[in-house]
Amino acid sequence: MVAPLASWPWENLGMFKYLLYGPLLANGLYTLYEEGNIIHNWCLHILLISLLRVGIHVVWSSYSNMLFLTRNRRILQQGVDFKQIDMEWEWDNFLLLQALMTSMMVYLFPSLGNLPLWNPKGLIAVLILHIVIAEPLFYFFHRLFHSNHYLFTHYHSLHHSSSVPQSFTAGNGTVLEHLAWSIVIGAPIVGTSLLGYGSTATFACYVLVFDFLRCLGLSNVEIVSHRLFDAIPVLRYLLYTPTYHTLHHTEKETNFCLFMPLFDAIGNTLHKCSWKLHKQNSLNAGKNGRVPDFVFLAHVVDVTSSMHAPFVSRFFASRPFVTKLSLFPSWPAAFIVMLIMWGRSKIFLYSYYNLRNWLHQTWVVPRFGFQYFLPFAREGINKHIEDAILRADKLGVKVISLAALNKNEALNGGGTLFVEKHPNLRVRVVHGNTLTAAVILNEIPKDVKEVFLTGATSKLGRAIALYLCRRKVRVLMLTLSTERFEKIQKEAPVDCQNYLVQVTKYQAARNCKTWIVGKWITPREQSWAPSGTHFHQFVVPPILAFRRDCTYGDLAAMRLPEDVQGLGNCEYTMSRGVVHACHAGGVVHHLEGWTHHEVGALDVDRIDLVWEAALKHGLKPVSTK
Structure with missing residues (x-):
């Protein structure tokens, strides 16, 4: 029974x-309509302040996730994993509670x-009232929630169940808990008003600064320099730091203060x-x-999908990407960022997760999908990819895997360009297409005797054709190129060559x-498929699901092992915990310790x-057929 x-x-x-x-x-x-004056319009003031408070938490979250x-x-x-994100999904409940409480107070x-x-x-x-009333009141309530087993278990443990503090963690609590915090934040405001010094600006400033400092402590990012405390030692007791508050979240029985460690020293x-x-954390910043x-090594697909990033919205990024109408108002801002990225010369860190005590990171080339098809942009893109590989090599990274367009055959020969140019690379460069081919081939039922293959002379098409002909399929x-077809046919065993047509x-x-689709096909071209056809595909972007009497496979992908930790964003349109096969191929290459490119x-x-x-390593196929 819920308490x-x-x-x-x-x-x-x-x-x-x-x-x-x-x-x-x-x-x-x-x-506003009746009086035409917003100065004493307390309803709009409450709504505006609530909106600004949301903005503070969102901006802090964005900053924290700008890795x-x-x-x-x-x-x-x-x-921050999916479990924490889901648990903090309704983080803004306390804002609604305090807005309703404030309106009730004004009514009374x-x-x-x-x-x-x-x-x-x-x-x-x-x-003054904050120091005299709010700080000791919060300290008293906070210690009470921890010292009383019933209160902690039923009311405060939810807040501490967030393993990595974030700004949204401030709202991850129960009703009773936030009623107590509402008394804390409301006491100085009501007291100031009763003393005759109250004002709308005072109310707004206090609440916004209160939220800002709460988010600062829960940001998990140390931005307060130790030099400030070295220069003015007394400040240590007047302003807490993210490190100070994170200690409370990890050890629970210490550092209970609101914003001023002075009260922890007294208590x-x-x-x-x-x-x-x-x-130590401040020094590590450099x-x-x-x-x-x-x-x-990933890349951005398009302007709209660029908003599917943890530092834009971790909630949106934690679910498979879909184009929504709500995204279009933000499109101009994303487009401006795209223009800025066009001139950016550095790869940036996008996300990371841990797998068996190994750190796996995703880096992003600051280029959009359409740019890969511009002839004048190819040299610059290859320079970005090469710089990323050399950076990984310098750092001591063991394996770097290239995403779809970063290993385009016309761009760099599937990564061959970089390996040949830098023969002494310690980092292993992997395009991951071997596992991509394996995923597609293992989706095809064993009793299939004939397949239709587009993109047949590409790297993947060639491998799929040669593998299937060995199975007597x-x-x-x-293909219009007889020369390329015959070259592939000669690679097959002599007794299997007649299976390639x-x-x-x-x-x-x-x-x-x-049908195995490796080259984009139009709805008209799909119309030649008989009813009941299944379209396997390794084409980017995926083909349109035009035929209702046919079925369509997803892009080749695999589910990461269950022991992955800290994964909190979806890879483009993939489900949670699922990555493209080329990504998974790099993971397997690393887990196996293979030393070849x-x-x-x-x-x-x-x-x-x-x-x-x-x-063997716990990756699982996610085929829809």
Whole structure:
């Protein structure tokens, strides 16, 4: 049974909970229409302040997840996983609670709604009352929640269940807990108003600064320099740091203060290593952190998908990407960022996760998908990829795997260009296509006797054709180049060569129900497939699911092992914990400790070997058929 005031009364409403703001909005707009004055329009003031408070938490979250800026300043190194993100999904419940409580207070005490816009004495009064009332009151409540087993278990443990502090963790709590914090934040404001120094500006400033400092402590990024405390030692007791508050989250029985460690010193709950750890984290900000063991070098697909990033919205990034109408208002801002990225010369860190105590990172080439098809941009893109490989080599990275367009045959020969140019690379360069081929081949039922293959002379198409003909499967290879077809045919065993058949038109597949698509096909070209056809595919972007009487496979992908830690974002349209096969191929290469480069043409003899290695390490196929 759930304890009283442990769950939110609107937790089953979902997005409809925001309708509870409706009366405030209606009253505010009506008052604005009637009076034409916003100064004493307390309903709109509450809504505006609530909106600004949301902005503070969102901006802090974005900053915390900008790993390319904060990677050396992070206090806890593990990533924020899906479990924590889901648990903090309704983080803004406390804002709705406090908005409703404030409106009730104004309704009961109308004088609070007639405060002047500005009173400079109010800032001094609210600061004094904060120190005298809010700080000790928070300290008392906070220690009470920890010292009482019932209170901690039923009301405060939820807040501490977030393993990595983030700004949204501030709202991850129960009703009773936030009622207590509402008293803490409300006492200085009400006290200042009763003293006659209250004002709308004082109210807004205090609440916003309160939230800013709360987010600072929960950011998991140390931005307060130790030099500040070295220069003015007394400040250590007047302002906490992210390191100071993170110690409370990791050890729980220490550092209970709100913003001022002075009260922990008075209450004898000050962690003895607070200043030492803060100085250490501050000094580490100028040093490189842990070197990743594996790097996946990705790229941005398009402007809209660029918003599917943890530092834009970790909630959006934690679900498979879909294009939504709500994204389009942000499109201009994303486009401007794209223009800035066009001139950026550095790869940036996107995300990371841990697998069996090995750090796996995703780096991103600051280029969009369409740029890879611009002839004048190829040299610059290859320079970015080469710089990333050389950087990984210098750092000591063991394996770097190239995403779809970063290993394009026309761009760099599937990575061959870099290996030949730098023969002494210690980092292994992997295109991951061997596992991609293995995933596609293992999706095809064993009883299939004939397949139709587009993109037949590409790296993947060649390997798939040669593998299937060895299984005595007839492969209709769509290609206009007889020379390239014959070259591939000669690679097959003599007794299997007759299973490879060149075709030049889609009509040749009108009786074949297994299509393997490696080159984008239009709905008209799909129309030649018979009813009941299944389209396997390794083409980027995926083909349109035009035929209702046919089925369509997803892009080749695999689910990461269950012991992966700190993974909190989806890889483009993939489900949680699922990555593209080329990414998974690099992971397997690293886990197996293979020392060869996997670039250029695929070794057909290694397809089964790579597949078995993937399954051995706990990777699982995610085929829809």
